[in-house]
Amino acid sequence: MAKKSSLKVILLGGLNEVGKNIMVLEKDNYIIVIDCGIMFPDDYMPGIDYLIPDFSYLKKNSSRIKALIFSHGHEDHIGALPYLFRDIKDCTAPIYATKLTLGLIKSKLNDNQASEQFIYNEINTDENLRIGPFNLKFFRVNHSIPDGVGMIIKTDVGTIVHTGDFKFDQYPIDGKLTEFAKIAEAGKEGVLALFCDSTSAEEKGYTLPERDVGKTLHEKFTQAGKRIIVATFSSHIHRIQQVLDVAKQLDKKVAIAGKTMLKTFKIASELGYLKIPEDTIIPITKIDEFPLKKIVLLSTGSQGEPLSALRKMSLNEHTRVQIMREDMVIISASPIPGNENAISNTINLLLKQGADVFYESIAGVHVSGHAAGEEIKMMLNLVKPKYFIPIHGEYKHRIQNAKLAGEVGMPVSSVIIAQNGDVLKLNENLCRISNNLTLQNIYIDGFGSGNTEDIVLKDRKALSRNGIIFITAAINSKKSEIIAEPDFILKGIIYIDSFGEMINEAKQLVKDLILRCFKNNLTNSSLIETNVSDNIEKFILKKIRVKPIIITKIINFNAN
């Protein structure tokens, strides 16, 4: 019998962060890609739209990519797909996803480019999917978006299980329980490696069921004396469903505020994931035709995003909705790390306009979509893998997830804390890190992109901390003359009382410096520029204890 080839799992993203999830499986010249997400930047990356995975490895091996498979429709799992197709022009691998995920992917790709090259395949979770040496079985999971799946991937060297993003909800809104039996069956047959979501591994116990939020919403809706505004993630279809259902029960009308909310609302209802109760939805243009007590607004902006509907309302800049005293605002989401200030700000502004605001710290208006500690342990006990590889999370989340494995008795040697770029080599009864690809974090800003170690980001940070000074002058180096006086343009420099005085002093210093250069036979204008910049930097630092970027431009007329 020929020796079996090993299975390679290449972790291209999602392991040093929450976001940018992507995993590559490779065997016998077949490559399949699981998920392809973006990540939102933190405050170390001013002005950046988002980050995408480094596709270099996939580009190099594009002809071998046989399938792009998606676990669910969140941006951190599907958002980078347009960039994959942008970077790998000859990619013709079919896309596999469940119905709703596929709908969201289609909408995303259609926004970006022509759709002829895309081949869409809807995943039927009752059927196996065979792609070369890979035999895939999908199991439904619960999450904060419907139609999420995990995957059982069989190969001749062993089976691996990928959880996707999951939690266990014992009575989910759509009635679709996590398919425990499929997972247990795989566990019984033997699993080589489990790749498991770590996002909420720090949380103890169990994540509360989504229906608990529905109960709180019902309570709040009953209490509300005037309008109700609920802000949540536009992809949180079950949350939206609960808002609609409670509104219907209490004979209220729901209007939608915010573009992305309208868009996913449309996709989800067309595909049957959102059941719109009769006589409940009204266009936002009609809200004034109903009594205040009848109105529910379903809005974007649960993260305090700058251009979202709720943010505009808080700033009194929304064209249709002016906040009134006693409007009830429910922020049905928890802050994504980094958004805390923006959300607090929005809450403060809404309160100042007289709204009554309910948000996570003071009311049970949100539950997480990710498994907490006990659920992860349950997953481990169902799958009983030989090896456990925490994915989806920062280092601290994955370390915590590894500890959970220890708590159910897995030996330390069976738990692999991998890094982005790690290549795992799997054989029968064996899984180890065999290599590491050097990856870059690629950022997207407008039409441009770069990597996050880029000088551009360093400059942006320096500019924002200390500002910039631009110095111009013109000289005639042949005649050793200054023919246009030094001029200073400042941006982002803080003022002191004696500001004008300081600039005059600095201008004189520039003249002195230029003349000294002439004296020393230094006539090359770029050398003079460096000399001026260095000295003015020292001068400014001494004067006002800040260190702006200094740029000097000396125009040299070499006429005799």
Place this chain on the structure above:
Amino acid sequence: MAKKSSLKVILLGGLNEVGKNIMVLEKDNYIIVIDCGIMFPDDYMPGIDYLIPDFSYLKKNSSRIKALIFSHGHEDHIGALPYLFRDIKDCTAPIYATKLTLGLIKSKLNDNQASEQFIYNEINTDENLRIGPFNLKFFRVNHSIPDGVGMIIKTDVGTIVHTGDFKFDQYPIDGKLTEFAKIAEAGKEGVLALFCDSTSAEEKGYTLPERDVGKTLHEKFTQAGKRIIVATFSSHIHRIQQVLDVAKQLDKKVAIAGKTMLKTFKIASELGYLKIPEDTIIPITKIDEFPLKKIVLLSTGSQGEPLSALRKMSLNEHTRVQIMREDMVIISASPIPGNENAISNTINLLLKQGADVFYESIAGVHVSGHAAGEEIKMMLNLVKPKYFIPIHGEYKHRIQNAKLAGEVGMPVSSVIIAQNGDVLKLNENLCRISNNLTLQNIYIDGFGSGNTEDIVLKDRKALSRNGIIFITAAINSKKSEIIAEPDFILKGIIYIDSFGEMINEAKQLVKDLILRCFKNNLTNSSLIETNVSDNIEKFILKKIRVKPIIITKIINFNAN
């Protein structure tokens, strides 16, 4: 009998934020100032050191300031005092504070300027303090720094109570209980208005006692197989005391890492607030002389601050301490909003170096220093004020505090949600907002300062988001000639593939624009500059969908 003059309370800070606490009391030409703190900036204010209150009103009335009184020694209550003395040069009002607070104030003022003009008075909490029409009585409270007090201030129109920052700890580390009896006595005699800390008003129930942290520390210290590193606020003397005590019990040695930690350690132990157990402290230079298991490091950096000891350790840049596998790091603090990312980052880096890290989300290694809901209600029930004015907190915290007042039966009309700058007028049985002073948020950056609506901050934000482009050229407007070709300098602009091409196109466009100006007899260089900037802005936006700041400098030689 002559009509009694009313009491004015001017709220100069701490009401739209957590920080910048300051309150002014005024009666019969006497002014007393309670607290004078700074606030740390959020990410909307890049590069700013901190914010201070607007002292304009105090400057205008400086001769009437009779006392500067402090509730406790945290930066958000004492940190702006050097700036008050800088702005009000003729201020000779004596400083009143309890022993430790006074020690911290002295150290702060000595760092900044000559000390002859400062008059220090130590508060004795057993004695009343009479300042003109004000009769002050101090009551000890519990907080995350020792020696905190609240104030009962009697005047002929009524009594007001100021809680300071407080919580109720039933068995505090220093044995000094909150002086409930004094508060109750004031309540019994009748209180016109209560000014109450709102920082933790969103939290339900009671804040856990400080000793609970001690228990957890003991547990962790016992488990630790190697070195222990505890990071906390340098001013959290009781936390530090518990670290010392547990170390002593377990026969470990404590070394200090971080300048501010060394400084407050020195002040607090000299003044007797820190009892250093015998044979426990060692200099950090000696840590290698003891077995790993004996070492406890007490470190700054619990907020992930860039230059702190813990941050340096996480980056492997600390000169004395290299993190080793199985070092136990305990972050004994909770994130101040805005610091979440910096802290997570530090934790991830420490974990990657092999340390075992315990922090708030996964371990009970911190409790708050502020009263939660039930404690605030208890304060209300002790004081039984006619009017209730939530202070110290963002709008949402103060709204929540107001709701607590409602829960103990205070009518809505007795609760005043004031703003920074509000002037309260108090008479017998009356308290109302009579006026609002327009205040500016003053920021400090190096030697300079400004207000936060400042164009400088807007520029910094714009610079950080989109970068800047400088364009230079020289012309002879008399001859309608371009005599130095346009030159582009870019900072913070992201790259696209065809970058060089775009800049060449832009240079040609600048030439065309200048020549068109000549054609239209537009020879004023500043008009040409505006024309160039506007058109290049549009060009760049179209090309790469970003909107940098564009600055054009055209040097005009008017020679014939």
